[in-house]
Amino acid sequence: MKNTLLRKSVQALALACGCLYAGAASAQNDNLVLHYNRPAEYFEEALVIGNGTMGAIVYGGAQRDVLSLNDLTLWTGEPDRKVTTPDAHRSIPVIRELLDNEDYRGADREQRKVQGHYSENYQPLGQLTVTYLDEPAEITAYRRSLDIGNATARTQYLRGGKAQACDYFASAPDSVIVLRLTSAGEKGIRALLSFSSQLPHATSAAGNEMAVEGYAAYHSYPSYYKGVKEKHLYDPERGTRFRTLVRVLTQGGSVKSFPSGELKIEGAREALVLVANVTSFNGFDKDPAREGRDYRGLVERRMERAAAKTYDELRAAHVADYKHYFDRVKLDLGQTAPEIAALPTDEQLKLYTDKQQANPALEALYFQFGRYLLISSSRTPGVPANLQGLWNERILPPWSCNYTTNINLEENYWAAETANLSEMHRPLMDFIANLSRTGAETAKAYYGVDKGWCLGHNSDIWAMTCPVGLNVGDPSWACWAMGGAWLSTHIWERYQFTRDKEFLKQYYPVLKGAAEFCLDWLVEKDGKLMTSPGTSPENKFVTPDGYVGATSYGCTSDLAMTRECLMDAAKAAATLKTDKDFQKQVERTLTRLLPYSVGADGNLQEWYHDWKDQDPQHRHQSHLFGLYPGHHLSVAATPDLAKACARTLEIKGDNTTGWSTGWRVNLYARLHDGKNAYHIYRRLLRLVSPDGYKGEDARRGGGTYPNLLDAHSPFQIDGNFGGCAGVIEMLMQSTESSISLLPALPEEWKDGRVEGICARGGFVVDMTWKDGRVTDLRITARADGKTQLCFNGQKKRISLKAGESWEMKN
Template identity: 30%
Template sequence: TLLGELNIALNQHLPFTMGWLPNSESAEQYDLDLDLMSGVLNVKHISSGITYHRSMFISHPAQVMCIRYTSDSPKAINMDIILNRIGISEATTMDPRRPGRRVSAGGWPAPRVDSIRNIDERTMLMRGNDAGVEFAAAVRVVCDGEIENPVSQLVTKECSEVILYLASATSNRVKDPVADVIQRLDAAEKRGFDALRVEHIRDFTSLMNRCVLQLGSNLSEKYTDQRIAAVRAGKNDPGLAALYFQLGRYLIVSGGREGSSALNLQGIWNHQFTPMWDSKYTININLQMNYWPVEVTNLSELHMPLMELLEKMHERGRDTAQVMYGMRGMVCHHNTDFYGDCAPQDWYMAAMPWITGSAWLGLHVWEHYLYTKDVNILKRMYPVLRDMVLFYQDFLIEVDGKLVTCPSVSPENRYVLPDGYDTPICVGPTMDNQILREFFTACIKIQELLGVDQELSAALAEMIPRLPENKIGSKGQLLEWDQEYPELTPGHSHLSHLFACHPGCSINWRDTPDLMQAVRKSLEIRAAHGGAEGGWPLAWHINMYARLLDGEQTDKCIREMLARSAARNLLNARGVFQIDGNLGAAAGIAECLLQSHLALHFLPALPATWQNGSVTGLRARGARTVDLRWESGNLIEAIVRPDFDGEIEVVGKPLKVTCGTVEIPVQITDIGFSFYGESGKSYRLTTLN
């Protein structure tokens, strides 16, 4: 019986597998417990009357996976350990001489591997070269029983405890992958499992404990699949939404630490050599959605892998702009990869020609600054942003007095022409206009902060009013194109033309209430035609309705996500696993609790089913940390801790503000009130008596 199989991404999206095959009867009574806060997985099962325990974690400080296998009966652990790059069921076959055991399914080396060999009596090494990238993975066995080492596997016998250390590396990260993995295994064995576990938990919880959400009663004694089934049956389980929120944060921490690659369509969790959409970076929504939660849920430094990807894209994007368009600056199209390729990808005309994704990614730099006030990131990334601006200056053309992108597409959507033919190609789609308006505005602010490029700033200020304005159609909807065309797919999954509502903010309840109503109508049309049935599209709807301050609809979408898109382990797997659904929904849950694009807005879209709860450690624009507690749907208290001195504006009726025992004066504003906050101090906001 196969009792363990692990798939890890090599070279960003290609898998290898380690399997352990205990020599026992079929297992039963499995109990799997993943602690999201500590990042430790514990598994218990019973086989032949013996209870086995497995504890696993991946240490970021030590860069090793650690697995400890124990049993409640002495000398009961017998296992075969195999390394491969394909699933164990594919790499092995049943052994006719030993019922229940497996042997290699063919000659070694195995597929897609140059060699798999035992380099000593306790260490197995797999190495190879894939598309010019050298890779290595090794496993070290430490046990209290016997170890046999037949070719290309390790066999333990009569053990009471088996510890496995696993490390992997590629040549695009280290010079010598083999030497690197062996060095890490040596260091891990020297330190030992317990010490590594303590270090791992300290490291992991330092990120996870920053932000904690509590909703309703604790139902953790029930299995997750049981809770999902109950939600599907119409039961209310706010705590499952809180768990889903923390799972999103867990996936970011586990898959996107500093120094790693940016999270792709599957994050880093892929078991196929030809995954859906090649497990790439798709930058017409998916890559950006992956990073929506990082700032607001207090994982700001985990935005850095995206910044590093942008820097990789910079040089290649300059080449693409010059060679393909004969223009200045840099440009990318709808897909990129580990190396930052910016050339058009594939032949999908509804997506391939789109050139505004680079500006959307550039806005992530500005968002990171807004949440941190870190001027250094602006200095570091400004050369990239400047080259983006230069390209758009050259690319935009004037049509009827307006500056428009041409040719372009509204990502992956098509409209019907008067002659009955459909096409994606268009002039100045609404999304392009919205993104460029917000991007140019952000660049002007960055130039002012850095004291650079006054002439370019003036040019941008002149260009912004010449971008086409948003238009409302005959149904009250926001138009997606420059004219009101029939849509080929009214239930299209993308909400491209609603960008300015979310993740943008130039359409908002304060400044553009008429456009907010048009956004709502557009969402209703999409949903009525099946455009919000699950996955990342539904996650986008959650965020949109939160910006519309509609707790009822956000609640409906969140419950729909849990009921229809969550697998037994809560990964977003409606049809095909994509990580963006998990991460986008986590961001949407945060948007229900705190918004800050206009001012601090506490519980702006709180679902009625979340009657009681609390959240600590949310982050707001302006570099502020916010804790909230509410009962019966009403705010009881908010704690605001600013990183910098300055005026803090809050939406809504005035609240009592205290710092320690001192009451702080407030000023009434057009949308609420404000008070002056000082760095390092904590301010408590409560209802007035």
């Protein structure tokens, strides 16, 4: 190895965001394509595209092509302006007294009084159907693909021996979804375009354009709530409105409109179909009917601008915009055998699952697919990616397709900073700020806390913060107050990667507010500070007399999130040189928090008492929060507690849901256990059948669907994002003062290369490794900073100015 070189050559910050080795892109192109040899029959086989606000689910039919359309801002409901249970806080002292008397049955009963309404439902926009009118002919050479390297999808085949194709993409620069239909057939393109929606709507057509006007319910209930018959309440004068335009531009041929609202293409060699949509959503605190934005004018202007461009211009702008983000990170984990790589993606996934086939290209594709999904679903100010990212076909989606904040929303953003997509993190920051406003009222009304803000298990586009349940929900999933504490840690996380003090100054009051709630929510018991009441999300304990309960005191997950939130807020205050009294209060509180305990089985205790779980293999592992995504437990600093975390994971086993599997990849990586981290990553890529498939070989459970979307099941996107983050945790981990390379590298990835991943302290990492040792390394600073590099058994301190790089070459 050559001597280490310190090169202080100032580089453009664009280089600091990745793309330091231009030659890598061409070598990776073939590894960035999902491809299939038949149309999709089920959602879980279809391909998803999105521009961060609008999205489409593409089925790719040769006779009838269906695009299910979504808009991230299309929800039921109105601003959350009233407290459902204004006297709920009066039950808190009662619950505490019941817990002091060890009356867990009574505490669970009383907890139901500390519940409010449910979240609203995220809604599907509708379906655009392209029905081909050609005479029956044999379809051959069929291929359906999604190139995540440039965010374009394509369906191509021979119809009666003549080439026919459709290209699809969702453009952020032009705010439209674009389809290009081409045909080499003698009669050109003959197709009928129609629109349908499950929402109240009216469709009209004139000339070459279709227009759809509709609205969502002003209130709704989740699918699982049995207290009402009508789950959606509609009023033409209330709720979020939308307008969708579909315009067809052809080369040759003609476009005819019908009173039914359909468009017919006849005889064109090429047809450009543009889809634009705008809703009246104007912010979480604005009535979408009375205070909504000019959605009609906005969608008209968007369509006019897009229609003035050629297909090539639209595509070039889209690809350039997308690649600005996507190309920052490259990953090479090794080559897959050509005969395997040539197979359709679903067949590769099946071999990977059933035959334990080595497929490093598929493993890298899954990582990059997570980045693709985040770019595609998180670019709307104040509206982050939801439980299904952007893509939902159901009017009553699973769990309302809401923001579930006891893990799922946070997991969506675990890779935002490390995978060099900080801009996609910003919608979450705005959303947290919205939550802090509604959460202040929730803190007072439901918990009797006058300082700060809090958040329950669920939220929606209206920044709902109250605990759900309508006084009948099981406390295990309805009653929880730590969502604000957990979610606000993303503020300090983002600062650590960006070193943007203006950002930190802007959002510090939000982080401090979450910490202030924690400070006031704690009670003293047995000489220590702890929460009472509390729950461990969705899990239950078994008391010595056999009672299965949820409500307790001193829950480990509560204290872990409290500890992390307080530490982050104090560090933020110190960084900004403000609130010294607050910092001192946090320091005093941290010394008095109830410490962790190790149970008789060697596991990290989840409850105050060493009680058994109702389900020892429960999918949630909230009490391990301090290990990941938190930072106050580690192999180096708390070895005994790290060992207890490992024992907890051993007891829980491997068989769990998709998002939980994604979390466990990261937990094992933090334990520096590359063998198990990789084993669980493979488990995450376990093939799962579409939900509606009823064949004899149906595969159920957690894993990955044929289209690489995460199977909870049903579909939840968080597993994709958790798995993406887990790959980076295996390759690189960082703190405010150090960067560790290959801390949990599995034997299967002994040779590889990664470029553009980000470390705390504001650094970008590019490295090549061989036989498990780093051979080439470049560290580039986004901002002035110091760090300690740990790799190949050595430590190296470096200090860089913004734009400078440190390199080591073999």
